[in-house]
Amino acid sequence: GQQLNQSPQSMFIQEGEDVSMNCTSSSIFNTWLWYKQDPGEGPVLLIALYKAGELTSNGRLTAQFGITRKDSFLNISASIPSDVGIYFCAGRHGGSQGNLIFGKGTKLSVKP
């Protein structure tokens, strides 16, 4: 099925550094969501974006809905060890209905 292009695939950074990851699609989405998944658990919703150009923060996390509706990015500032995990972007063509299409994930490792 269709998937989003998420990059980078993995990142290994020092504690305190900022992190940036992004997702691109060949088709337009009306909703972008960012999730974090820890081993053995389901994805946890971090940020949801519903309008092109929207910039939303959740603590040290900031995400933006690209104005072309075909991309989104997630920034994490001042990373800490508990940020370790796999981050997924997901897009939805519908505003409130429809399935999510996921990126392959960005695996984040943080060195104390």
Added chain:
Amino acid sequence: KAGVTQTPRYLIKTRGQQVTLSCSPISGHRSVSWYQQTPGQGLQFLFEYFSETQRNKGNFPGRFSGRQFSNSRSEMNVSTLELGDSALYLCASSSRTNNYGYTFGSGTRLTVV
């Protein structure tokens, strides 16, 4: 408020058998979706239910089926299991109250041997 509950957490089945997985959504959430997660394919959409009706279906064979009950609880069934069905099966619920951002359960880890 209880989250999305999936049972069982782990399951080992033999090729050819069938399996039923259960999902209890967050109270008040009427939309339930199922996803399959594998290392190779990532997260793939299986189906979505709303008010006991299948609203959307992904590109999976007919061996994969589901249903939703009047209390919004959902089950998915996989018949004639194949080795490739080994995966983490995730259920997610959503509603207007959480702006339709899906909340996932912890998943059922199915291993087919």
